Amino acid sequence: MHSRFLRLAVAAGASLGGLAASQAATIGLMAPLSGPQALVGQDQVDGFMLALEQLGGKLGGQPASVLKEDDQLKPEIGQQIVRKFIDKDKVDAIVGLSFSNVLMGSLPRLAESGTVAIATNAGPSPLAGASCKPNVFSVAWQNDGAAEAMGKFAQDRGVKRVVLMAPNYQAGKDMLAGFKRFYKGEVVDEAYTQVNQPDYAAELAQLQSAKADAAFVFYPGGMGVNFVKQMSQAGLLPKLPLYSVFTVDGTTLPSLRDAAAGTISGAMWDAALDTPENKKFVAAFEAKYKRTPSEYAATAFDAANLLDTALRKLGGAAGDAKALAAAVKAAGSEFKSVRGPFRFNNNNLPVQNYYAFQAVKEGGKVVMKPLGTPLKEHADAYHAQCALKSLP
Incomplete structure (x- = not known):
């Protein structure tokens, strides 16, 4: 020993x-x-x-x-x-x-x-x-990465007007900043909600009246379950494409089930990879x-x-x-x-691929299907501000 x-x-x-x-x-x-x-x-x-x-x-x-x-x-x-x-x-x-x-x-x-x-x-x-x-x-x-991939994906798809939503803490701000870094269309509204907020009725009403082409959100875990279910119950999902990160994934799909169908997610990983x-x-x-x-x-x-x-x-x-x-x-x-x-990278954060996935109904259940790789071996936007050096 x-x-x-x-x-x-x-x-x-x-x-x-x-x-x-x-x-x-x-x-x-x-x-x-x-x-x-x-x-x-x-x-x-x-x-x-x-x-x-x-x-x-x-x-x-x-x-x-x-x-x-x-x-x-x-x-x-x-x-x-x-x-x-x-x-x-x-x-x-x-x-x-x-x-x-x-x-x-x-x-x-x-x-x-x-x-x-x-x-x-x-x-x-x-x-x-x-x-x-x-x-x-x-x-x-790096928090922005998956959101950057969704911004690029939405841009490549020709989405003209979006509403952005996230909880009001550092990661939420990072996610929306990342999306905007690669999305060049019009941001109709940008809303920050309370961390662990259970009810999104007011925000969904604003979303409905915004007349956007799509929504991009970051709501991890239980927040994502509540938000997507309430958006589905309000009848918004068939009308308004939902792009998200850390919202529809392996932790939330068992609860969301059919409510998640059609949503598009950005991630560095999924079980479907x-x-x-x-x-x-x-x-x-x-x-x-x-x-x-x-x-x-x-x-x-x-x-x-x-x-x-x-x-x-x-x-x-x-x-x-x-x-x-x-x-x-x-x-x-x-x-x-x-x-x-x-x-x-030099800043000790990953250089990695970011993928796009869509939740689809298949064989009686909702699963994630790969749509592409919007960002390949992607480095974050902040590493140049870091004084650490890369490996030789």
Whole structure:
């Protein structure tokens, strides 16, 4: 047994009890495991745990165990969890890190500590740009990316007038900015709603009166279920094409069902993606959890395999934070992602494809069908503001 054990923390739910201090690897996941976004957090936990199971319970050849913490989608709770992992648990890496507002709230402590952090569900624009950190990565996306793909897709389709809607927090602002970066038509209205707002009757009335050609929205998790169902019940979906990101996906389709039919989504991944790695991942996830994975499960699955690749480069030793950060960055170009092409840009955020999918009724259920790849091996708009250097 190695004298220096791997100890990782991932930032997601209540910690596992009874973990002996002598165990070789401690992995934590911080994600929202309660409230409307719990399905987003649970998919991250399940994706990470599936990869760890396939790796024989090891990362970099060292045994690993998992702690989970529920940030409740509250930045102050996320900060408490991150401080605990760093100051009390003395972890070597933190994974998960929740939504953009939670990640940004914890960024000062992460930067100060130098602890390697890998986000699986956030890529806020400040982190991609001037506030980039050498020890903080996103294996998910820069928030604007999928929205940029939808902006380009709508532009290519000749959509003339759109209404934009998103929750009022950093990711929502990033998404709408991304759409507008590639869409050159008229934005009739741009509305920001409360985070976790349950009722969109007022907004749907405004949407109906706007006389736009299409709507573009960002409503993840439970917000997406409520919004799309209410839009369908209002009779708007057949009349107004709906383009979205993180709204109609593996976490929401089981609840949306027929209400989602016809909607178009931008994403860096979907279960319908035809790559060898993805086919194996989807089959294994469905066999274990009896449901179709979402992009949140896919990014967490990738995060575990990324860490495994990085730690193998270090012979399983994770004690040197700078060495681990360098190994993670290099491993981004080496591990096999389920999404297809992947590498880290200079800002430690992904360079990757962004795809378009449409929800269609097939065989009595609604499934996602690929429509194309609006943006190929796409780099985000902020990386030039980051002082970090790319790998040679």
